[in-house]
Amino acid sequence: MAESLQITQLGNPALRQQAQFVDNIQDKRLQQLIDALIATAVASNGVGIAAPQVSQSFRLFIVASRPNLRYPNAPQMEPTAMINPQIIAHSTEIVKGWEGCLSVPGIRGLVPRYQTIEVEYTSRNSKVHRQVFTDFVARIFQHEYDHLDGIVFLDRVE
Numbered sequence: 312m313a314e315s316l317q318i319t320q321l322g323n324p325a326l327r328q329q330a331q332f333v334d335n336i337q338d339k340r341l342q343q344l345i346d347a348l349i350a351t352a353v354a355s356n357g358v359g360i361a362a363p364q365v366s367q368s369f370r371l372f373i374v375a376s377r378p379n380l381r382y383p384n385a386p387q388m389e390p391t392a393m394i395n396p397q398i399i400a401h402s403t404e405i406v407k408g409w410e411g412c413l414s415v416p417g418i419r420g421l422v423p424r425y426q427t428i429e430v431e432y433t434s435r436n437s438k439v440h441r442q443v444f445t446d447f448v449a450r451i452f453q454h455e456y457d458h459l460d461g462i463v464f465l466d467r468v469e
């Protein structure tokens with residue numbers, strides 16, 4: 312298991328960067344970053360983590376949904392690296408839900424998110440995926456996707 316990395320906290324400008332498109336997924340250093348991100352999410356008990364949260368300005372995040380106190384029927388997922396992700400379509404329906412952030416410890420907020428999203432991303436084996444996510448997994452995706460544009464959940468709390 313790769314070692315986990317230090318998480319960038321709110322206030323560090325690295326968290327507010329516009330992350331860059333990944334153009335060589337098979338690059339050894341990128342694959343090592345993916346392993347380190349997974350290790351960091353697992354070590355932090357997270358359900359997701361984005362590269363800017365370890366000060367790496369790449370359009371890459373991990374989604375690792377699992378049942379938890381606030382979302383007991385969340386699906387149990389293998390931690391999945393999503394590279395150059397895009398939101399292709401979304402529901403008109405918007406749902407408010409509790410969120411936290413590994414970069415904003417100790418604060419929870421009620422955040423509006425699309426209930427359903429259609430996404431496209433490339434996985435670590437360079438395969439392009441197009442999927443529909445709903446509920447908690449859709450929430451995690453939108454939370455992590457925001458990190459790629461320097462947005463944190465507090466910016467969306469109403």
Ligand SMILES: O=C(O)C[C@@H](Cc1ccccc1)[C@H](O)SCc1ccccc1
Pocket residue numbers: 356357358359360361379381409410411412413414450451454455
């Ligand atoms: O900072 C992060 O990106 C990890 C976030 C992911 C998250 C996304 C959507 C809703 C809640 C959290 C969390 O801090 S991971 C910790 C956690 C786990 C389960 C439920 C809430 C928070």
Ligand SMILES: [Zn+2]
Pocket residue numbers: 411412413414454458464
């Ligand atoms: Zn976060």
